[in-house]
Amino acid sequence: MKQFGRAMRLAARYPGTVAAVWATSVLVAVLWAANLAAVWPVVDAVMQGESIPSWLVREIEQGDQALADLRSQRLAAARRMSISGPETAAQLAREITNLRTREGLTTAENQRWRSIQPFADRWLPDTPFETLACVCAFLMVGTLVKNVFRIFNQLLVSRLGFLIAFDIRKEYFRHLLRLDLGEFTDRGRGDHMTRCTTDIHNTGYGVQTVFGQAICEPLKMIACTIGAAWFSWRLLLLVMVVAPLAVLMIRWLGKSLKRANRRAMEELSGVYESLTETLSAVRLIRSFGREPSERSRFNKGLKHYYNRQMRIATYDSLTSPLTENVGVAMVILGAISGGYLVLNEQTSLFGIPISDTPLTHGQMTAFFAMLAGMGDPARRLSGVFNIIQSAVASSERVFEVLDRQPSITDPESPQAIPETWRTLRFENLSFQYNSEALTLEGVNLEVRRGETIAIVGPNGCGKSTLLSLPPRLYDPCEGAVYLGEVDLRDARLRDIRKRIGIVSQQALLLSDTIAENIAYGKPGASHEEIVEAAKRAHAHTFITQRLADGYNTHVGPGGGRLSGGQRQRIALARAILRDPEILILDEATSQIDMESEQLIQKTLAEFTRDRTTLLITHRPSTLTLADRIVVMDHGRIIDVGTADELEGRCDMFRRLCCSPLLESA
Template sequence: MSHFRRVLKIAMAHRVNVIACMLTSLVVAVLWASSLSAVFAVVDVIMEDMSLPEWVDKQVVEAREEVAQAKVKLEQLGADPEANRVEIQGTQFHLKLNANRAKTFEQVSPIAHRWLPDTAYQTLIVVAAAVMLSTVVKSIFRVINQVLISRLGNRVGLALRKQFYDHLLQLDMSAYSHQGRGDLMNRCTTDLNYMSVGIQTLFGMAVREPLKMLACFAFAAYISWRLLLLTMIVVPLAGYLISLLAKSLKRANRRAMEELSSIYETLTETLTGMKLIKAFTMENAEREKFDSSAKVYYRRQMRIATYNSLVSPLTETLGIAMVLMAALAGGYLVLGGHTDLFGIPISDRPLTHGAMSMFFAMLVGMSDPARRLSNVFNDLQQAAAASDRVYQVLDTAPAIKDPPQPKPLPKLTKSLCFEHIHFGYHEDRPVLVDVDLEVEAGETIAIVGTNGCGKSTLLSLVPRFYDPAAGRVTIDGVNVADVRLRDLRSRIGMVSQETLLFNASIAENIAYGAGNVPQHEIEAAARKAHAHQFITEKLTDGYNTIVGPGGNRLSGGQRQRIALARAILRDPEILILDEATSQIDMESEQLIHQVLADFTRNRTTLIITHRMSTISLADRVVVMDKGQILDAGSHELLLSRCDVYRRLFHLQYRESA
């Protein structure tokens, strides 16, 4: 429960809301027990054909008689005070007790005669009206209590959801690939919902029902606290068994949540790769994979249901055991007129039928909240398990973060350097090995090589999506790890092969990251990227067209032109093009080629490409293989001396022929 305590700290920050929940729960609890106490008036007053004023007068008479008898007994015992010392002390106690009782009822008597009815039936009407009024007021406070609890739980859920999303934005790229999108989505939705429900349960039923039990406990203890202790000897055993069930429930819930994350992951992959699944007729294989995960999740759910089903019988058995023990003990005391049980004093005076009936009513009043509490355990254990999973992400410190004392980032006037770079996504599998490369300010270089040779990884080090295991990346001699991430990335523009557009308008996607820019600048950037024509002629709403999730309402080439327009509008100091023209048709490529030639002029540009037409934009070509730089130079020079480049060139030439 350690992580769930952190959730409680967030809840406790809303002090007014918490206090209001507690107070309304307390009112509900007191009114609950007060309504049950009406059984005393019915049994000991109304069923004896008395009104409440008559019953009060009777109590005054009985108390005075008890006082008189005690005084007589004290006079008799006074003959030998040493021998009768213990009995004298007991009699003096009863004398004082009954004297106070007589005084109390004497003070109440005038009020009772003035305001209460003087017949048994009229008293019954008043008791019934009081119970009804108490029930209505209790219901009103319970509604208020429920609304306050929901408000508290949802406010905590809102705060946690915002905190979780904010932390996701700060994590480095490796964290996303390690956790998986489906798992992170599950933690941000289902797990956070469990935590919100847990807070509502904790400040709702977990407070209100025990308070109802406590109020009934207080009334029962007032009648006979010794008898109450006797009836509760089974509570420690039940508490121990329930604690074991609670641990099992938390463990089962955590495993079920992990399996649900697997289902989310499968769904994400299926929806993303639906075209591939249908093209290769893999529906049956994917169905079997999903069925397997769903069956495991089903088994986890059944285990939770089994554990949860044991809680209610335990509490019910506890309640029945308490009532039966009270019935046996109470029957012996009331029917026999005794005040002790097995020599143990239970009450100071014989219990009446009304007092014993009220005692039973309070036990029943405790058993009903106890039964309701059986539903609380699973909610709290779900919340505890969900808290562990959510805080596992929240406690993950981003590996890529601002330095404690960041340096100012100079304007790139000399060079961008990769110095002795070593990097691997896994320690035993290096991707980049001792890479040295200097790119002069304003120079355009093209990086070529076979798939998996480390081209994209190398360029990912410039905006610090990853940090090298050894070596450094510098801009005019300043290590990029020593400057603010925002300062660094604001100087860089990127267009990648996997173009991502957000589910917003064309204009919003082009202006993404550029702040509030006028429409004419957005359109100018689109024209330079040769996107303006299809936007205005082929899209119904032009620049206001919503592109859909991931830009799925546009073709691949259209998406890449929008992304290129976004980079042009940003006007970056360093431009990174990672297969930026791979999904553009040949006609569009010819149009964009001149745009890139103009846009990259005097701008430090790093290009990853397999297309020879794009390579012609470069001042220099860098050839990579197996994480190392093999050679660098002009296109003609590399053709004459680099076998790898020659093979890549001839392969591209055949594909474009």
């Protein structure tokens, strides 16, 4: 509930909307109770053949007569007390005190009727039928006005809920972009998709429910409670004796619903994860004929989610009957008690005073109407119970991520990287993704500015991990990476990454046009600059000749409308346009045909000249670009030298780069 409270507090950003919600809710509640109270004059006046003015006259006359009777009884008791013994005198004194209290109440009630009488005589009709018509008109107008305020209330509540969901989703996405990369590999895309969509929707809908029905319905109950208490607060206390049992049972249901909703969201995350994984690997699944097993796996996840939903439905189904039974019990208790008092013209039950004067049929009917007016909002509230519990569970999942702080952040006092830095140094580096074995261990390497370094090694030796450290996609567990004399952990992330361009083996493109993907590393680039970068990456020909819309062609999600080689050339054009100080190429030409590769090699030879370049490759043609070659194995650097030097002394290099089959690569 604490995390859902944080979502609720976001409403403070919109004080005008919140104030309007409260104002309209109060007006709806007051008009709700006022409409129910209209039954009183109908029963006590109209059905007795009287108008309200004549009924007021009769009430005042009866009040005066009752007041006179009370005074006579008090005086008689005072006379008896003067001649009685001590015990009788004490009893008579209590009786006199009670009579004085009843006199005061009767006097106050008479004064209230007398204050209303001039208004009734002047403005209200003086025949029973006209009075009935007036009451009906009041009900009609009151209902219309109430419903107008209800419409405004619902619109305001929806606006508030949508705005809060908008704010949370915006903050969630912003925070998601700052989290460590391990966050996405450990949890998967499905979990974050569920949290950013379903969980935030549930949270926003829960806020809507709280500011909507969870405020308006209790206010209607409060208004009806005040109305019932005005007729007889003691009788109201009597009929509410069953309420604590309902509170205890609803509390138990609330805990069960919250737990079930949280587990259901976790199961839904698994369904999303399975779906996204299947859609991204559909070629693999069809190639190996694994559709039945994937259907089975997906159905298994759906079955778990279905079971959670049924448990929620079971708990939710208990809420409304429980509330209804309590409401019926209150009405029955009130009917028996009130009926006894009215029919027998009594003011007490079992010696317990219930009212100061006998209740009339109209007052008792209005009292029942108020009880019914309390029951209907209670029934509606039972319907929102599951919504709020679902919102509580979802908000905990959302804020769990929002409270998770990334380990890679800007330092409090960042150091500026000098424009004339001379070296990129890896000093005594060690790194591990988890508590298992080290991925990198004791790595030391110095790269001079403008130098091209190639890194070779068998799969899993840590090559890509090593090149993930300069842009601070990860930070080393031990040691440091220095650009000049500045530890990269002491520099601003934006300052580091604007100097680096990356082309990876799995060229990543966004679902946008080719032009926008090329310009992604240099926002605001002109069309001429984009075309020039594409030409240097030998992408211009296929863009203009093979694609109908040229540079305005949408590449689809992940660049799926392009081949792997085309995507790599677009990624290379993006890096060329960025014109970085440090270029990182991770198997950047692995999916390019041999003819295109020869052309791109010439581009890279020109582009990497006097530019610090780190590249991973096993292709001899690409190795010719390197000034030095670093050989890695099991997370360590085992040799560094030129191609000729390594060919003569390093078995690992010969196996990786000189064998025709490249068996270990």
